[in-house]
Amino acid sequence: xxxxxxxxxxxxxxxxxxxxxxxxxxxxxxxxxxxxxxxxxxxxxxxxxxxxxxxxxxxxxxxxxxxxxxxxxxxxxxxxxxxxxxxxxxxxxxxxxxxxxxxxxxxxxxxxxxxxxxxxxxxxxxxxxxxxxxxxxxxxxxxxxxxxxxxxxxxxxxxxxxxxxxxxxxxxxxxxxxxxxxxxxxxxxxxxxxxxxxxx
Amino acid sequence: xxxxxxxxxxxxxxxxxxxxxxxxxxxxxxxxxxxxxxxxxxxxxxxxxxxxxxxxxxxxxxxxxxxxxxxxxxxxxxxxxxxxxxxxxxxxxxxxxxxxxxxxxxxxxxxxxxxxxxxxxxxxxxxxxxxxxxxxxxxxxxxxxxxxxxxxxxxxxxxxxxxxxxxxxxxxxxxxxxxxxxxxxxxxxxxxxxxxxxxx
DNA sequence: ACCTGAACACCGTTCAAGT
DNA sequence: ACCTGAACACCGTTCAAGT
Numbered sequence: 115x116x117x118x119x120x121x122x123x124x125x126x127x128x129x130x131x132x133x134x135x136x137x138x139x140x141x142x143x144x145x146x147x148x149x150x151x152x153x154x155x156x157x158x159x160x161x162x163x164x165x166x167x168x169x170x171x172x173x174x175x176x177x178x179x180x181x182x183x184x185x186x187x188x189x190x191x192x193x194x195x196x197x198x199x200x201x202x203x204x205x206x207x208x209x210x211x212x213x214x215x216x217x218x219x220x221x222x223x224x225x226x227x228x229x230x231x232x233x234x235x236x237x238x239x240x241x242x243x244x245x246x247x248x249x250x251x252x253x254x255x256x257x258x259x260x261x262x263x264x265x266x267x268x269x270x271x272x273x274x275x276x277x278x279x280x281x282x283x284x285x286x287x288x289x290x291x292x293x294x295x296x297x298x299x300x301x302x303x304x305x306x307x308x309x310x311x312x313x314x
Numbered sequence: 315x316x317x318x319x320x321x322x323x324x325x326x327x328x329x330x331x332x333x334x335x336x337x338x339x340x341x342x343x344x345x346x347x348x349x350x351x352x353x354x355x356x357x358x359x360x361x362x363x364x365x366x367x368x369x370x371x372x373x374x375x376x377x378x379x380x381x382x383x384x385x386x387x388x389x390x391x392x393x394x395x396x397x398x399x400x401x402x403x404x405x406x407x408x409x410x411x412x413x414x415x416x417x418x419x420x421x422x423x424x425x426x427x428x429x430x431x432x433x434x435x436x437x438x439x440x441x442x443x444x445x446x447x448x449x450x451x452x453x454x455x456x457x458x459x460x461x462x463x464x465x466x467x468x469x470x471x472x473x474x475x476x477x478x479x480x481x482x483x484x485x486x487x488x489x490x491x492x493x494x495x496x497x498x499x500x501x502x503x504x505x506x507x508x509x510x511x512x513x514x
Numbered sequence: 515a516c517c518t519g520a521a522c523a524c525c526g527t528t529c530a531a532g533t
Numbered sequence: 534a535c536c537t538g539a540a541c542a543c544c545g546t547t548c549a550a551g552t
Binding site for chain 1: 414428438444447481491503
């Protein structure tokens with residue numbers, strides 16, 4: 115069968131969803147594929163290359179059905195959707211954060227984001243920087259959101275609201291509120307900032 | 315000597331700066347301390363606890379000499395300084411990104427950021443969410459900045475400006491421009507967003 | 515072209531026992 | 534209180550050799 119490379123990514127993602135990123139090893143993956151560990155290195159240069167392929171798979175068909183509307187509606191919808199895609203795979207955000215933007219679907223998404231912002235009126239380079247900043251926010255937020263999910267799922271979960279006798283305000287606001295509400299607020303902050311830039 | 319725990323962190327950071335995060339292993343650290351690997355587990359519950367302590371050390375004296383000025387000047391200055399601190403240690407941003415906000419200096423910094431934004435006029439919870447969003451931006455930006463430094467230092471560095479025949483616009487804008495300029499732009503976007511919120 | 519067998523050079527962590 | 538000795542249960546990666 116000539117569909118090996120794709121199947122490796124399929125099973126790797128299944129393993130990720132089941133056991134998490136820390137438990138995703140080349141050896142376990144090989145075992146599940148009924149193959150020797152070394153065989154994987156014919157298909158992928160190394161573990162990171164496999165992770166890159168997995169992250170890119172997350173974004174499959176992402177740009178295919180793109181949201182309609184004004185530039186800020188499109189940008190907001192895409193951001194919400196990216197968060198959703200990352201949340202739909204265990205440790206999804208952490209996987210994506212470790213990759214470099216060089217795989218096809220990732221490039222397509224980045225280009226699309228830049229085009230939206232350019233069409234809105236931002237200069238090309240600023241559009242790129244803004245897209246990057248937004249990407250960092252979504253990743254950072256979702257990594258932390260999933261980290262909380264892991265901790266909650268693994269039992270022991272006390273937010274540590276005071277440390278060394280001083281109040282942990284960041285923890286208090288972050289762990290109490292609804293993650294989606296927090297995400298929406300950060301996104302709004304970002305969009306307001308771009309609008310302000312456009313007004314200049 | 316009763317200063318063991320602190321010395322472990324000292325040497326761990328020295329090892330990080332010299333060889334990078336991937337080469338920082340408990341066994342190498344133990345060897346450099348002239349001790350058996352197992353000995354480290356008397357001082358730290360595990361490797362992550364050591365990493366947490368290292369990240370918190372990065373922020374030592376951070377809140378001690380806090381910038382003066384209006385709320386946005388203070389916030390901007392603190393952001394620039396955080397980036398600088400992370401850049402001053404190899405893989406510094408990646409180390410900090412892996413930790414949870416529960417160590418003393420990290421908590422102090424988070425609280426300070428929230429207080430600034432609250433004094434500016436943001437409600438307590440919004441101040442926390444905004445501080446988190448800013449933190450995510452700084453970390454995300456600096457991780458990627460250091461990833462580029464690693465790649466550049468390790469030789470092979472061609473930005474891959476096209477992939478599968480399509481242009482990689484994100485890479486083009488991100489790898490061409492001055493990182494500090496990009497950082498400043500993202501920060502401005504963020505501050506503009508907060509000002510917009512305050513105006514409502 | 516694709517995989518096996520078998521090795522190399524490591525890891526983090528635990529824990530009885532020592533001092 | 535702090536560390537040793539020694540083990541346990543793994544890792545990612547390479548590469549000749551097979552088919």
